[in-house]
């Protein structure tokens with residue numbers, strides 16, 4: 001496996017708060033890498049730096065061997081890096097199909113809010129993407145009428161419509177009813193694996209992490225405290241005590 005995204009010595013502070021204090025991390029092509037850690041540890045900040053929304057005060061980020069520091073979010077998307085947000089960024093008054101068609105059109109360099117809906121080819125491709133996510137029955141629904149699980153999937157479907165090679169997802173299951181969580185993640189994992197997309201996801205649900213991550217990176221105070229396969233990291237006594245909030249020997253949701 002080759003390195004797809006590589007961060008070296010990333011630093012950023014907000015006032016006295018060090019959100020990244022020397023982050024070194026390689027994301028390998030084809031893997032699903034989970035980022036876990038306490039609130040405010042700097043997980044979203046890492047995604048923001050890797051996608052051009054924030055510029056680190058020091059360090060390097062390369063994608064497919066190319067320096068992407070200083071590039072705009074749109075330039076980075078064009079290289080094949082997409083993201084989804086903790087709060088889905090859908091156009092709430094548009095239908096699911098219209099939202100997805102807008103993403104297809106944006107990939108083709110068409111940014112008008114109306115043109116995508118007039119072009120059958122954008123519409124057809126949007127339907128095909130929604131079908132892969134099992135969202136075709138909801139294609140005609142307005143985005144603000146969706147439940148949280150469907151809203152998250154629709155948001156990720158928009159990101160996939162950009163045909164990324166790397167997708168960074170900020171808490172893909174937050175706000176999703178616990179009964180729906182595994183279904184949502186199973187769907188998105190299936191689509192991403194079928195499309196050969198490498199994925200990085202910030203996640204607080206350890207059952208989801210244990211089931212879907214190939215590797216887990218543990219963030220703590222702007223640094224990576226642990227990195228490895230879930231069965232190793234989620235059973236590490238320090239990680240269990242400091243991040244998962246349970247001591248060794250207690251009943252847990254960590255990987256067996």
Ligand SMILES: Nc1ncnc2c1ncn2[C@@H]1O[C@H](COP(=O)(O)OP(=O)(O)OP(=O)(O)O)[C@@H](O)[C@H]1O
Nearest residue numbers: 014017019037038039040041042043044045046219
């Ligand atoms: N643009 C910004 N300006 C000022 N402070 C910021 C900014 N972005 C992040 N922070 C602060 O940096 C710290 C790390 O934030 P970040 O959102 O990366 O944490 P996180 O690990 O994703 O947390 P959570 O799990 O709660 O989402 C927080 O204290 C946050 O308030």
